[in-house]
Amino acid sequence: MQSYHLVRNADGTAELTLREREIPTAGPGQVLVRMRANSVGFRDALVQAGDYPLPVLDDVVAGCEGAGEVVAIGAGVTRAKPGDRVALTVFPDWIDGPFRFEYAAQLGGTRDGVLAEYAVVSEQAVVPVPEYLSYEEAAALPLTAVTAWNALTGGRRILPGETVLVLGSGGVALAALQFAVVSGAQVVATTSSGAKAARLRELGAHHVVDRTEHPDWATAVRDLTGGRGADLVVDVAGTVADSLRAAALGGEIAYVGYGVGGTGAAAPVDARTLFDSGVRIRGVAVGSRAQFDEVLRAMKVHRMRPVLDPKGFAFADAAAAFAHHRSGAAFGKVVITHDTP
Incomplete structure (x- = not known):
């Protein structure tokens, strides 16, 4: 096999x-x-750049997102059988409940990942894939979709009619947009691309704020919400000060990361601004297997499909897939397909 x-x-x-x-x-x-x-995301770019917050072993098998078919099981396995279509969890030991340090072992980090023709994992680390999803679609879910679900449901659960603000058009942002739409929320998305703005509207965003036209996008969000602000902000850019200005009193910021924010990302936040906002900031790092199960149940009910970038890649061209993601040209998850039997 190759890996x-x-x-x-x-x-x-x-x-x-x-x-x-x-x-x-x-x-x-x-x-x-x-x-x-397999799929490729921003986490992979951070790992390659040496800027990932969790440990990554030298010579570890890469990749934390993938789906495939169970072909053999070890003694005592009851959660899967040969022939099952499964996706793999990013944190194999995180079954349920809040994240703890002892759950930090991660595929493609301190454990071999899944960018390989075959992978061995604990039976606790697999979830069944709904029949209507392709392997490519299933491979797009373990990191970004679970993170988006955690952002929307792991803290202040959003109510129908409330406003969700999603920053950007990366994998987590697109999944959060889709989940927020089916939850009945009013969804505002931001982007810096007119072409991407059109795609965001096609996915169900009720309002799109183009940051090139509205550099003060937080004020634009408040204007769109009649001065109230967003009840939940899914912040994947790390521009917390602006997210605080865009959030409603008593709202929440699901803080996913800071690496894509560019200038101003992870900048210090004025303590008075934080106190006066009445906003809760909650760090979000993927999610548990139980949350992955919730993702798949919700998707099955609504027959949801993840957004995939149209430029797919073969397993032999994995390096090109990584480069395409780093270029910023992708819209949706960059997917690698294994075309051998």
């Missing part, structure tokens, strides 16, 4: 390196998955 590994450079960055090795064997409590698709 892609992250080989550390002296400067802390990592190169994607293809290796050939023996197909692993499923031990007790484990399943062997023939991977059929």
